[in-house]
Amino acid sequence: MKDLDLSALIEARDGQKPETEPTLRANVDQLNFWYGDFQALKNINLPIHDKKVTALIGASGCGKSTLLRCFNRMHDLYHNNRYEGAITLYPEGDNIVGAKTDPMLIRLRVGMVFQKPNPFPKSIYENVAAGLRIRGINKRTILDDKVEAALTGAALWDEVKDRLNEGAYSLSGGQQQRLCIARALAPEPELLLLDEPTSALDPIATAKVEDLIEKLADNITILIVTHNMQQAARISDHVGYMHLGEMVEFDLASRIFVKPSKEQTRAYVTGRFG
Amino acid sequence: MSDQAALIGGAADGQGAGGSVLVDPSFLWRRKLKDRIARVVLFLSASLSVFVTAAIVYILITESMSFFEVVSIWDFLTDTQWTPLFTDAHYGILPLLSATLMVSGIALLVAVPAGTVLAVYLSEYAPAKLREAIKPILELLGGVPTVVYGYFALLFVTPLLQKFMPGLNGFNMLAPGLVMGIMILPYVVSVSEDAMRAVPDTLREGAYALGFSRFHTALRVVIPGAFSGITAAYILGMSRAVGETMVVAIAAGQNPNLTLNPSEGAATMTAYIVQVSLGDLPHGSIGYQTIFAVGLTLFVITLLFNIIGFWLRRRYREVY
Amino acid sequence: MKSYQQIISGNKRTDRTFVVIGLLVLLIAMLTLVALILDLAIQGLPRLDWDFMTNFPSRRAARAGIMSAWVGTTLVMIVTAALAIPLGVAAGVYLEEYAPKNWITDIIEINVTNLAGVPSIIYGLLALGLFVYGLGLGQTIQVAGLVLALLILPIVIVSTREGIRSLPQSMREGSYALGADQWQTTVRYILPSARPAILTGSIMGLSRAIGETAPVITIGALTFIAFLPPSPVQESVPFINFDWLESPFSLLPIQMFNWISRPQADFHVNAAAAGVVLLAMTLLMNSFAIYIRYRLRKVL
Missing domain, CATH: 1.20.5 (Single alpha-helices involved in coiled-coils or other helix-helix interfaces)
Known part of the structure; x- marks a missing residue:
């Protein structure tokens, strides 16, 4: 039953989006990662196509969130974490996990949205403006424009335009998550990381966020971690399936969900495993 | 550094999505400078505590050195008289030390049983709401200025006690001891309750499963389990009592007196320091230096208590 | 059986x-x-009236008041707060957010813990030996404010750390993910969110300082002060004046101690009246701090 559903979704979407010659926004090359002595990622290879949605799927504990958090060096906030290999960010070709790369400069270019909405305890406006202020942009006119653009981009503008100065916690969970997306969008990131962005949301809020992700993909490169295969099928162009820290299979979403080349992947996407 | 420059430079070209056009390289440079300065300032503020400790040790030792050039350490520790301001000067710390220990001992006689009972009650019996109501009251008790406790000991507790004990001196060690017991009670309760609540509930459940009453669970499981923490509470309480000044300076009198009778007055180490400070001994005189020798003794004693207390506290934190 | x-x-x-x-x-x-x-x-x-608040100490109990004492307490507390709060918050932020795990940090931590347990009168000896004579600052308001600030520093540090520790890690991650550096994260998000805890700790620390007597007696604070320190504000530019820092002073607890030490019962009444003022101040401050903490817990 699931098989049918997924391929129907893929067909419905691929009908509207003809394949074009891909350009790369980033490329993971032989990436290894350790939490202390524990190796969480093993020889990962993964291309991230420009202005496409790439989804990482796999059972919990497979390393998909760990991989995602390598893209903005989130692991550097904690002790004893170690990277090896490369994540090349194009077009400049810098190695994100390079020892000499300043993680803070990477995070200025790569945005992130977390599993649980984590707005700052400030007003809606200040939440969206946060990334700009961090970049030293404090001019009211510029901020006003960018905040409106980001909130519009996150499909939240109409709901909050009259209450921009209210606290962010006055919003519902789904609105808070879209606010966090707006916050990540405002500084115009080159790559947007989404770490199971709908796992804490109800179905209606989830649908809204999914719609939003599809729209965003027209202009921005997205890497999303999800445990929900329907979601991966609905919104992603490419899918990487991970298991125990390894990238088992990477392909177009249409192939992964319809006829994956590995039995392990088939077992997972058909729900017989995981 | 070159990698970073490349990153900024590359970003400033703003190809593709070109988000980083928003970042002004000179802003990044200023930001980095601010971060570095902030880190240094914060570090210096934190290291101030090291300098304060060093300064305390330095001052106490240098001033005491001049004192011990005149008085031998042996005399200081064994002479039974403390009369530094008399013509026939004696410099034996024993009377001051014994008074200090006597008053602190009385305080512990109050604070240990009362503190343990209260801590067991709060951690094992009291409903959450009652506990939340009691704790602030205990905190207020601990927040009363010591000079007010001194007034209370001299002008309320002593007259009250004299009604039952006609032989009680106007200045005595009993009243300040009792008052000090109440004074350190909140601290003893909070440290030992902390330790008791750190005992895992699984241990309690095991005891209840065997049909233990709450009381027996507390006695056989919680108190043994929290033993090092509770001991720490007593020792840290003792340290506070030893270092406490105003209650004894006001209510125990300022007369050095080597006695085991708590109904007599006797100057403690802290009371002696206050007494000298109130007079006007010239800077550099032997009388001036005595307070640093006494202070050094006091510092060493409380430091020992604190080290043992913190070591015991850390032990229970490691166990659970 | x-x-x-x-x-x-x-x-x-x-x-x-x-x-x-x-x-x-x-x-x-x-x-x-x-x-x-x-x-x-x-x-x-019954002794507490307007005259008592506005009179200077006197040799006659009935004419004595606490004017110089409460003015002194207020001025000393200004110095204490101005030193202890920024220094304590900065040290707390360093230990909780910045400090690497190494022996230097261990030494700092041990010293903070240890200082919290040093008897207050030892601080008085430090001030007497170092500030009054060593640095020649004399028995002045600045020395009293300084020594009381050192005394309550551990309280401010500990409460700052507790406040910061209770903040969710997701807040830090959110800030760093936007590209913020450590200082931006601290100033923009950590400190504002830890403000209630810092406030609670600062008030409790100041309330402790107001009641402290021993360290100030040790530096040799005079108890018979029948004048006020120079005013901190003046009519001519720059309107603020710091001469008061170097003025001798009296404090409420010292005034109270002085009156308790007199044999005459009339002075004991004065001591009680001064005690009422002192106790009211500390209890109010403590209750306020406990209330803020209670509100804070409800919010979280």
């Missing part, structure tokens, strides 16, 4: 007895607090 019924009723009896004992101890502690407050109030309140 006893029956289950007997064991259970026996258990219940022990528990009930213990609850009674526990409540009794609590009652005694609370009665002490009440007795202390009532005794002070009964003795002191």
